[in-house]
Amino acid sequence: MRIYEVAAAAGVSVATASKALNDTGRMQEETRARVKEVAARLGFRPNAMARGLISKRSFTIGLLTNDTYGRFTLPVMAGISEALVDHGVSVFLCAIEDDPALAQTHVDAMLDKQVDGIIATGKRIDRKLPVDLSRLPVPVVYAFTRGPEDSVTFVSDDFQGSRDAVEWLRRVGRQRIVHVTGPESFESVTWRSAAFREVMGEDALVLNGSWSEQWGHDAIARLWTDGEPTPDGIFCGNDQIARGVIDALRERGIAVPQEVSVVGFDNWEIVAAATRPPLTTVDMNLRTLGREAGLTVLALAEGKEIAAGIRRMPCTLVVRESCGGARD
Amino acid sequence: MRIYEVAAAAGVSVATASKALNDTGRMQEETRARVKEVAARLGFRPNAMARGLISKRSFTIGLLTNDTYGRFTLPVMAGISEALVDHGVSVFLCAIEDDPALAQTHVDAMLDKQVDGIIATGKRIDRKLPVDLSRLPVPVVYAFTRGPEDSVTFVSDDFQGSRDAVEWLRRVGRQRIVHVTGPESFESVTWRSAAFREVMGEDALVLNGSWSEQWGHDAIARLWTDGEPTPDGIFCGNDQIARGVIDALRERGIAVPQEVSVVGFDNWEIVAAATRPPLTTVDMNLRTLGREAGLTVLALAEGKEIAAGIRRMPCTLVVRESCGGARD
DNA sequence: TCAATTTGAGAAAACGTTTTCTCAAAATTA
DNA sequence: TAATTTTGAGAAAACGTTTTCTCAAATTGA
Numbered sequence: 001m002r003i004y005e006v007a008a009a010a011g012v013s014v015a016t017a018s019k020a021l022n023d024t025g026r027m028q029e030e031t032r033a034r035v036k037e038v039a040a041r042l043g044f045r046p047n048a049m050a051r052g053l054i055s056k057r058s059f060t061i062g063l064l065t066n067d068t069y070g071r072f073t074l075p076v077m078a079g080i081s082e083a084l085v086d087h088g089v090s091v092f093l094c095a096i097e098d099d100p101a102l103a104q105t106h107v108d109a110m111l112d113k114q115v116d117g118i119i120a121t122g123k124r125i126d127r128k129l130p131v132d133l134s135r136l137p138v139p140v141v142y143a144f145t146r147g148p149e150d151s152v153t154f155v156s157d158d159f160q161g162s163r164d165a166v167e168w169l170r171r172v173g174r175q176r177i178v179h180v181t182g183p184e185s186f187e188s189v190t191w192r193s194a195a196f197r198e199v200m201g202e203d204a205l206v207l208n209g210s211w212s213e214q215w216g217h218d219a220i221a222r223l224w225t226d227g228e229p230t231p232d233g234i235f236c237g238n239d240q241i242a243r244g245v246i247d248a249l250r251e252r253g254i255a256v257p258q259e260v261s262v263v264g265f266d267n268w269e270i271v272a273a274a275t276r277p278p279l280t281t282v283d284m285n286l287r288t289l290g291r292e293a294g295l296t297v298l299a300l301a302e303g304k305e306i307a308a309g310i311r312r313m314p315c316t317l318v319v320r321e322s323c324g325g326a327r328d
Numbered sequence: 329m330r331i332y333e334v335a336a337a338a339g340v341s342v343a344t345a346s347k348a349l350n351d352t353g354r355m356q357e358e359t360r361a362r363v364k365e366v367a368a369r370l371g372f373r374p375n376a377m378a379r380g381l382i383s384k385r386s387f388t389i390g391l392l393t394n395d396t397y398g399r400f401t402l403p404v405m406a407g408i409s410e411a412l413v414d415h416g417v418s419v420f421l422c423a424i425e426d427d428p429a430l431a432q433t434h435v436d437a438m439l440d441k442q443v444d445g446i447i448a449t450g451k452r453i454d455r456k457l458p459v460d461l462s463r464l465p466v467p468v469v470y471a472f473t474r475g476p477e478d479s480v481t482f483v484s485d486d487f488q489g490s491r492d493a494v495e496w497l498r499r500v501g502r503q504r505i506v507h508v509t510g511p512e513s514f515e516s517v518t519w520r521s522a523a524f525r526e527v528m529g530e531d532a533l534v535l536n537g538s539w540s541e542q543w544g545h546d547a548i549a550r551l552w553t554d555g556e557p558t559p560d561g562i563f564c565g566n567d568q569i570a571r572g573v574i575d576a577l578r579e580r581g582i583a584v585p586q587e588v589s590v591v592g593f594d595n596w597e598i599v600a601a602a603t604r605p606p607l608t609t610v611d612m613n614l615r616t617l618g619r620e621a622g623l624t625v626l627a628l629a630e631g632k633e634i635a636a637g638i639r640r641m642p643c644t645l646v647v648r649e650s651c652g653g654a655r656d
Numbered sequence: 657t658c659a660a661t662t663t664g665a666g667a668a669a670a671c672g673t674t675t676t677c678t679c680a681a682a683a684t685t686a
Numbered sequence: 687t688a689a690t691t692t693t694g695a696g697a698a699a700a701c702g703t704t705t706t707c708t709c710a711a712a713t714t715g716a
Contacts, residue, residue: 002672013696018674025675027694048441049377049386050672053701058377060441063421068406069597071397078396081423085430090437093391093421095409102413109418113376113388213602240602247575269397274541274568330702341666346704353705355664378702381671 001044010038021046052114061297062092062110064103066130066145067123071268072286076121076144079290087298089116096129103131111137116301119293121145125155126187139300143293144286152300153310154293156284158188161315162195165263165282166235168317170199172325174233174261178205180219180245181237192237192265211237216244224252232260239264239271239281246275246322257324267318277321289313329372338366349374380442389625390420390438392431394458394473395451399596400614404449404472407618415626417444424457431459439465444629447621449473453483454515467628471621472614480628481638482621484612486516486593489643490523493591493610494563496645498527500653502561502589506533508547508573509565520565520593539565544572552580560588567592567599567609574603574650585652595646605649617641 007017012035019025020035021044052058063080067073081091092115094106110118117138120129122145133140134148142153169177179196182189193206207222209215216236224230236242242264249256256262256277264272264281272279292313300306335345340363347353348363349372380386391408395401409419420443422434438446445466448457450473461468462476470481497505507524510517521534535550537543544564552558564570570592577584584590584605592600592609600607620641628634 003674004672014673015675015697016695019695022674025695026692031694045436045440047381047672049381050701051674053375053377053381053672053703054674056701060420069399069402074397074402077421078423078425081421085422085433085437088437090420090422090434090441092388092418093405093409094413094418095406097406105413106418108373109413109416112373113386113418240598270568331704332702342703343667343705344665347665350704353665354662359664375702378671379704381673381702382704384671 001042003044003046006035006039006042006044009042010035056114057116057301058114059087059089060092060113060115061089061294061301062094062106062115062118064094064096064106064118064120064129064131064133065122066096066098066103067121068095068097070123071266072123072144073121075286076290076293079287079292080119080143080294081290082287083291083294084298089294089298096131098130100130103129107131107133107136117141117297119143119297120147121290121293124186124188125158139297141293141297141300143289150308152296152306152308154289154296155310155312156286156289157312157314158191158284159195160312161265161282161284161317162192162235163199164315164317165265166196166199168280168319168323168325169233169235169261169263172257172261172323176229176231177233177235178207178223178231179235179237180207180209180216180241182208182211182215182241184208189237196235205231209241211240213240213244213247216241216246217248218244220245220248220252230260234260234262236262236264239266239268239275239279242279242281242322243271243275246277246279250276257322261323263317263323272318272320275322280320280323281318283316283318285313285316329370331372331374334363334367334370334372337370338363384442385444385629386442387415387417388420388441388443389417389622389629390422390434390443390446392422392424392434392446392448392457392459392461393450394424394426394431395449396423396425398451399594400451400472401449403614404618404621407615407620408447408471408622409618410615411619411622412626417622417626424459426458428458431457435459435461435464445469445625447471447625448475449618449621452514452516453486467625469621469625469628471617478636480624480634480636482617482624483638483640484614484617485640485642486519486612487523488640489593489610489612489645490520490563491527492643492645493593494524494527496608496647496651496653497561497563497589497591500561500585500589500651504557504559505561505563506535506551506559507563507565508535508537508544508569510537510539510543510569512536517565520563524563533559537569539568541568541572541575544569544574545576546572548573548576548580558588562588562590564590564592567594567596567603567607570607570609570650571599571603574605574607578604585650589651591645591651600646600648603650608648608651609646611644611646613641613644 007014020032065073096103118140121143128146147153207219264279267281267283272281335342345363348360393401424431446468449471456474475481535547592607595609595611600609
């Protein structure tokens with residue numbers, strides 16, 4: 001079913017048919033309507049390759065990710081897809097696994113296919129993808145991964161999210177709050193700790209460990225045996241640590257949230273819903289982040305000017321039961 | 329950088345240049361080599377749209393999924409991407425969220441873009457995607473989702489995987505084995521139970537509940553208080569249930585694996601590694617499943633005949649510490 | 657030596673659109 | 687009524703390849 005058939009069926013030339021369908025050119029409204037009606041009846045859909053060959057727009061973008069198992073990338077991807085489908089743009093998924101050669105292969109394939117732009121995403125905000133995207137003939141946007149200095153980058157505002165979490169702990173009446181988090185080498189740990197200290201003071205206690213449940217357990221063991229006064233509020237660097245913390249407290253017979261309030265970070269449903277009680281935690285709104293990244297790369301592809309820089313997207317505190325109190 | 333430039337630089341016509349680069353046509357080897365050398369030096373890459381317009385092949389396939397958070401779809405997608413990148417095929421990711429209109433929009437967009445084929449994937453083996461893909465002008469393959477009768481469908485062999493798991497429990501010396509699993513309405517529950525009963529006999533105990541940790545807890549409470557002899561082996565329908573089971577056993581002071589052996593299903597790393605002790609569980613090899621689906625849709629796109637039917641891909645038992653014994 | 661075959665390479669058509677011209681007919685103005 | 691402008695629509699070029707012809711030159715066979 002080509003435009004040629006539509007034109008023939010409507011009794012016009014292909015030029016007229018094209019103009020009718022695209023609402024361009026000049027012709028009687030009656031002619032335009034008739035062509036459209038015929039096209040609809042015949043189920044005509046223009047061939048995107050022929051169209052793209054002329055317009056130099058493929059209505060396609062590439063999504064490069066090095067995260068094939070992660071809970072971070074999926075919502076970002078969903079947000080991108082959601083934002084772009086409304087504009088008729090399709091997304092190439094490229095899983096590159098931290099392999100520079102594979103990454104280059106994918107980038108080359110995308111450029112061959114004339115993508116209008118590329119979004120790079122990953123599993124860590126402070127790591128770059130193993131491929132240089134800085135001198136490409138198409139716009140590039142970075143989402144939840146590190147980009148070069150002069151790039152457009154979207155990340156979550158971990159500082160704001162953490163501040164909200166700690167302030168919430170204080171709102172529900174907690175005084176002696178500690179922060180149990182991941183390895184110092186992560187930038188997100190730095191942001192979250194900085195926010196914690198901004199609210200609680202410079203010498204508030206921060207315990208660094210791994211991102212695991214086990215570390216949550218170990219941290220509680222340490223806090224409850226070192227002779228210091230025990231905390232009544234714990235801000236955890238992620239939900240897995242919070243899970244370990246809550247389990248360890250229960251094993252010690254310490255009631256959450258009656259005696260100790262706990263807040264997590266990530267709002268990883270499967271963990272946050274399984275803790276007993278369900279976990280109050282910070283959601284990074286990664287889907288929204290993805291949506292913004294998608295709209296931005298599209299704007300760039302259409303030639304709009306977007307200032308370079310890091311955009312920090314707000315986080316939201318999701319209140320469940322591990323803190324007591326209630327969201328006002 | 330068009331082939332025209334390459335031809336000019338090499339002092340040949342575009343026809344010759346094209347034939348040289350594609351290893352078709354007749355010409356002196358020296359000419360062919362020279363054109364290739366010039367093309368490489370100039371960094372020429374053919375425009376896939378122009379090429380596709382003629383060849384009617386886009387070297388692109390569509391991946392339709394209704395699972396945007398799930399742990400099942402990601403490995404499948406990674407396998408597909410991995411299998412196809414070697415053939416120069418890129419993958420359109422379409423997240424459809426169980427929305428029929430959105431699904432249709434995505435399918436239309438893919439067809440406009442002349443995809444060579446479509447892979448449908450989901451989060452449940454016994455549910456169909458909310459869109460009819462049966463009368464499309466391109467081949468369709470189903471992976472980890474239900475397809476129509478006459479389709480090519482890839483799923484995991486839950487029966488074989490479960491049988492291996494239960495046989496393993498017997499190999500480590502367990503006699504009184506029960507099966508704690510999810511809702512009967514799931515096809516995977518049916519397969520896993522059937523395998524369990526094949527090994528253990530028709531009246532072996534199967535407890536159906538939800539897919540949650542909580543259900544694992546509750547099942548242990550029930551098993552240890554109903555006056556019956558307690559089991560010494562538990563085959564769980566998924567890793568979350570196994571997690572609940574192991575936690576509940578520990579809370580009761582029952583040693584895993586010394587007193588009771590536990591096996592899970594899914595090999596969801598984040599759960600299986602966090603149980604204490606680490607969980608022996610069944611891996612569905614979803615990445616391999618995705619790879620097969622990718623290669624199959626490609627073969628269909630190239631006109632090869634593939635018999636319709638359901639292909640059950642083998643599962644693998646991953647031995648950790650929750651059963652005792654060791655893999656021979 | 658002459659005809660038949662093979663070789664090497666280019667001209668041109670094709671793919672399915674969009675877009676730029678062109679131009680006759682109709683409408684407007686003088 | 688004659689000159690000008692506007693309108694409606696089609697012809698043809700363009701996008702960047704691949705592929706099918708065509709054809710002269712070189713090679714082979716008799």
